[in-house]
Amino acid sequence: MNHLTFHPNKKMDMIALGRLCIDLNANEINRPMEETMTFTKYVGGSPANIAIGLARLGRKTGFIGRVADDPMGRFIVNYLEKNQIDTSNVITDQSGAVTGLAFTEIKSPTDCSILMYRDNVADLKLEPKDVSEEYIKNSKSLLISGTALAKSPSREAVFLALDYARKHEVIVFFDLDYRPYTWTSPEETAIYYNLAAEKCDVIIGTRDEFDLMECFENNVAHDDDVTAKKWFKYHAKIVVIKHGKEGSIAYTKEGERFEGTIFPAKVLKTFGAGDSYAAGFIYGLMNGWEIPRSMEYGAAAASIVISSHSSSDAMPTVEQIESYIHKCKNGEIVTA
Numbered sequence: 137m138n139h140l141t142f143h144p145n146k147k148m149d150m151i152a153l154g155r156l157c158i159d160l161n162a163n164e165i166n167r168p169m170e171e172t173m174t175f176t177k178y179v180g181g182s183p184a185n186i187a188i189g190l191a192r193l194g195r196k197t198g199f200i201g202r203v204a205d206d207p208m209g210r211f212i213v214n215y216l217e218k219n220q221i222d223t224s225n226v227i228t229d230q231s232g233a234v235t236g237l238a239f240t241e242i243k244s245p246t247d248c249s250i251l252m253y254r255d256n257v258a259d260l261k262l263e264p265k266d267v268s269e270e271y272i273k274n275s276k277s278l279l280i281s282g283t284a285l286a287k288s289p290s291r292e293a294v295f296l297a298l299d300y301a302r303k304h305e306v307i308v309f310f311d312l313d314y315r316p317y318t319w320t321s322p323e324e325t326a327i328y329y330n331l332a333a334e335k336c337d338v339i340i341g342t343r344d345e346f347d348l349m350e351c352f353e354n355n356v357a358h359d360d361d362v363t364a365k366k367w368f369k370y371h372a373k374i375v376v377i378k379h380g381k382e383g384s385i386a387y388t389k390e391g392e393r394f395e396g397t398i399f400p401a402k403v404l405k406t407f408g409a410g411d412s413y414a415a416g417f418i419y420g421l422m423n424g425w426e427i428p429r430s431m432e433y434g435a436a437a438a439s440i441v442i443s444s445h446s447s448s449d450a451m452p453t454v455e456q457i458e459s460y461i462h463k464c465k466n467g468e469i470v471t472a
């Protein structure tokens with residue numbers, strides 16, 4: 137069944153909007169931050185990671201965002217360009233804002249945390265005037281991430297991009313990507329997340345993220361079916377609820393429900409799972425695949441990334457995913 141219709145005659149496959157940051161991932165794994173001495177630098181930020189993931193899979197991808205006018209900002213733009221991501225709509229901020237940093241602590245493969253430095257960050261300085269109607273019109277899809285809704289003017293820029301997408305039949309993916317640091321309160325988050333989600337075709341989030349959005353509702357059982365149904369009254373065609381190593385569940389407006397399993401992984405760290413899952417899943421949908429096959433691709437991409445040191449640089453190619461799935465099905469890769 138064809139759940140999404142991507143416009144066939146558009147130049148770009150996906151434009152991502154929002155956060156372009158730096159991840160500093162601990163080199164000394166299995167240690168708390170207090171004892172971690174060295175880090176490796178990567179491009180980071182959820183929408184950046186997803187765009188890199190989709191570009192690695194061969195899709196034509198672009199970005200709308202702001203970077204700081206500093207060497208970190210230039211590192212990000214160079215990296216996107218090296219990965220064939222169009223940066224014509226990435227603006228260098230001149231307000232003195234800085235690049236957002238995420239230091240990761242890997243205490244154990246299952247106990248990871250992220251320490252974010254996000255005061256006066258360039259990505260949240262994105263303005264409505266930075267969002268080009270023409271650029272969005274020429275893309276088959278738009279990806280927004282929840283963090284870009286955290287503050288003005290980035291918040292207004294997201295809503296303008298959503299209006300342009302609706303006007304020009306651009307499919308919108310919403311990765312909820314909740315990061316508490318930049319929000320004032322859970323209530324504020326819920327209100328803006330709900331307003332944005334009403335306009336999106338595909339909503340992807342963890343159970344915790346949907347719980348946050350439902351803070352004014354009565355879904356005490358945290359029931360995925362209830363969550364998904366709500367969105368089909370609006371614009372959504374597909375809702376995906378992720379459950380970490382328990383896998384994921386996808387719902388469609390037509391009433392289908394698909395359970396996605398996971399692939400084995402030699403887990404180094406858990407972050408990066410969601411972004412790689414989104415890249416693989418979106419790739420499948422854009423190929424016109426059925427939802428279970430798209431979920432399988434997302435889950436395989438996630439297993440590859442959580443078995444690697446980075447979230448962005450480790451994004452796999454089609455060949456890597458195919459080979460991973462093949463090896464798992466042959467029993468050559470098993471959970472560590």
Ligand SMILES: Nc1ncnc2c1ncn2[C@@H]1O[C@H](COP(=O)(O)OP(=O)(O)O)[C@@H](O)[C@H]1O
Nearest residue numbers: 378379380381383384398401409410413435438
């Ligand atoms: N420990 C794990 N082993 C294998 N796959 C995993 C593991 N954790 C997550 N995944 C995969 O990554 C997907 C997204 O992970 P999840 O943790 O739910 O998202 P997020 O990283 O956004 O919190 C899962 O649906 C699953 O396919």
Ligand SMILES: O=C(O)C[C@@H](O)[C@H](O)C(=O)COP(=O)(O)O
Nearest residue numbers: 180181182407408409410411447
């Ligand atoms: O999103 C960030 O700013 C940090 C990411 O780059 C980081 O790699 C990460 O946390 C990925 O998150 P996930 O894919 O949602 O697990």
